[in-house]
Amino acid sequence: MGNPGTFKRGLLLSALSYLGFETYQVISQAAVVHATAKVEEILEQADYLYESGETEKLYQLLTQYKESEDAELLWRLARASRDVAQLSRTSEEEKKLLVYEALEYAKRALEKNESSFASHKWYAICLSDVGDYEGIKAKIANAYIIKEHFEKAIELNPKDATSIHLMGIWCYTFAEMPWYQRRIAKMLFATPPSSTYEKALGYFHRAEQGKTYLKLHNKKLAAFWLMKAKDYPAHTEEDKQVKRNRSS
Numbered sequence: 001m002g003n004p005g006t007f008k009r010g011l012l013l014s015a016l017s018y019l020g021f022e023t024y025q026v027i028s029q030a031a032v033v034h035a036t037a038k039v040e041e042i043l044e045q046a047d048y049l050y051e052s053g054e055t056e057k058l059y060q061l062l063t064q065y066k067e068s069e070d071a072e073l074l075w076r077l078a079r080a081s082r083d084v085a086q087l088s089r090t091s092e093e094e095k096k097l098l099v100y101e102a103l104e105y106a107k108r109a110l111e112k113n114e115s116s117f118a119s120h121k122w123y124a125i126c127l128s129d130v131g132d133y134e135g136i137k138a139k140i141a142n143a144y145i146i147k148e149h150f151e152k153a154i155e156l157n158p159k160d161a162t163s164i165h166l167m168g169i170w171c172y173t174f175a176e177m178p179w180y181q182r183r184i185a186k187m188l189f190a191t192p193p194s195s196t197y198e199k200a201l202g203y204f205h206r207a208e209q210g211k212t213y214l215k216l217h218n219k220k221l222a223a224f225w226l227m228k229a230k231d232y233p234a235h236t237e238e239d240k241q242v243k244r245n246r247s248s
Contacts, residue, residue, distance in 0.1 A: 039070050046076050055083045066105070071113035075122045078106035082126060096133060102126045117156035121163045124149035140185050143193040146170065161207045168203030171195035 042065060049058040062077040084090060085098035103126040109119040124146045131139035147170055153163040174195040177185070185192030 039073060043072055055087060059084045069112055071109040071116045071119050074105050074109035075119045078102045078109060078122045078126055081105060082129060099129045103130050115156065117153040117160060120149040120153040136184060137188050140188060140192060164203050165207035168200045168207060171200035171203060175200055
């Protein structure tokens, strides 16, 4: 039989290793809980700033965590980047940088969680914004992807009025596409994106919006839905501009 002292030391080391592993597990679990609590705290702050219309403060808060792996944080950062881009005091050069930055954050959010309806929604919105800098061909090609992500967002959250409304805008845009743009689209693609006012109306009705009623010659209903839209709170400068346009 071997040396008893060696055996005891080995047993002691094994016990210590086991205890060390157990301690490591406890510490790791505590770290995860702490990290989760911190993310939730950041999200609460972010949502408060968004509801308060504090666009720049929100962006400054979230950019501190731009390396985050959390989809909920990343899509909010994409939204905040886009909102800063829409500010009137943002230069054209800064706006372009922010638009592409927003798309990158939205893309990362989607990679982290494909089951997040908001990640799909903001990826579609940001991809649409980028189209303004990439020409008609890219814009039409992206239209298919944009539609796909809005539809996925609605599938994941059928009650999200924003996604439904934006899907209505997508349909409305292609329903009223001028003939010369349709001709360009047909030259570039075998089956260019298309839609109808009726489809747009279905989405607007679901989202309690009614821009399409104007095209369908029902002005009383259009006025009713647009007046309802005026009651919605404006969170960003873009929202405030839309409300001013509706009032004029």
